[in-house]
Amino acid sequence: MTMLLLALFIGAAFGFALDRIGATDPGRIIGMLALRDLHLMKTIFAAIGVGSILMFGGQMAGLVEVGHMSVKAAHLGVLLGGAMLGVGWAVAGYCPGTGLAAAATGRRDALPFVAGGLVGAALYMAAYPWVRGAGALEPILGGAATLGEVAGAGYPALIAGLPGDVAGIALGVLMIAIAGVLPERPGRSGRTARA
Numbered sequence: 001m002t003m004l005l006l007a008l009f010i011g012a013a014f015g016f017a018l019d020r021i022g023a024t025d026p027g028r029i030i031g032m033l034a035l036r037d038l039h040l041m042k043t044i045f046a047a048i049g050v051g052s053i054l055m056f057g058g059q060m061a062g063l064v065e066v067g068h069m070s071v072k073a074a075h076l077g078v079l080l081g082g083a084m085l086g087v088g089w090a091v092a093g094y095c096p097g098t099g100l101a102a103a104a105t106g107r108r109d110a111l112p113f114v115a116g117g118l119v120g121a122a123l124y125m126a127a128y129p130w131v132r133g134a135g136a137l138e139p140i141l142g143g144a145a146t147l148g149e150v151a152g153a154g155y156p157a158l159i160a161g162l163p164g165d166v167a168g169i170a171l172g173v174l175m176i177a178i179a180g181v182l183p184e185r186p187g188r189s190g191r192t193a194r195a
Contacts, residue, residue, distance in 0.1 A: 015101035024102035026093020026109065033090050035186055042179045049175030056168030071155050073143040077136040147171075
């Protein structure tokens, strides 16, 4: 019961944060994907960077154990599913998390998106035996691996000898640096553009 309450609290906090940064507004998401409004992209890069530094820094300090993390294997199904998610995200202006958060804030345009996601999940469950039999879930590109060696994780490292903690912190710093240099609105200067 405690885990369920914790999950509900974290989910509600995450949804609140999504709404506060504008991720429940499909116009902002489409603006980001069209590279017109990079506010969300900057926020995403910064959040990934901070999370990576905290997670791997916590591991180095002995406060966090990332060795039990689950690394998903690369396979054709992931590539196809990722492409479908990207197209759906661009068309609808929502991804699964932002769509649910938008519905929770009362956005009616998110309701068909959420319903479509549930129908899509049900169809995938029904088609799963066929997808599996077709070989779309067979590991490719080495299957599950980490960039560097993560103690206790049990996954092979793509770069042997590279400590995963150091790689995670370095990538986190890189993400924060990218967030810092990205402009809010690319191509706009202080001058008024001609009509």
